[in-house]
Amino acid sequence: MIFPGVGVDAATLAIPLQPLPADQVVTGTPSTGFVELTDTIGVWEHTAGTSTDVEADEVFVVLSGSATLSFTDSTLAPVDLRAGSVVQLAEGMHTVWTVHETLRKVYVAG
Template sequence: MKSGEVFAALAAEIAHEAVEGEERVSGAPTTGSLEIGTTVDGAELGVWEITPGVVRDVEVDEVFVVLAGSATIEFADGRPAIDVSAGSVVRLDAGMRTTWTVHETLRKIYVLPPSAG
């Protein structure tokens, strides 16, 4: 994505793959992502999507904005779970262990710092 361009994040087609192995807790969730560019300092920008189900993840440093859908994110370290939906802005730190219960297909825009990509 170049400066001054528009990217239709909600309309973008994203190829999905099934979540397999220990990451899948229940349901038949699929995920997909699409890198859309980098900032001048090298941060990665992209779109990520997940369909309903429950998955475990180990996070990277990231800030994201939910565009559509909803989920509950639980943290293995005992901090309170959070509910996210369209308009939610969330920061996650590298190494956080999370469990995502996706209620409606969730699509987010993410920003990864240069060291996280």
């Protein structure tokens, strides 16, 4: 948890990782995890591999790593993610995360 006026180093924060459920894995053996900093802000990590997800409303900023984010239920073009990328997702979007190098992002949900 963070509090007003107190900083957290999101780049080095320890994040407990767990393997993804088999029904979300497309290739590889990716693991994910997150740490909630507030009710709406957190840090999320995904190791190399490809997985599917159904998104919540959020905006995120990539801190490190690289990935390609594809949208399976729309005509949106895939987004190449790297440090500094900023993306907004809408609730219900169906996505495919192809992570080339462990991806870490800070997200603001809601």
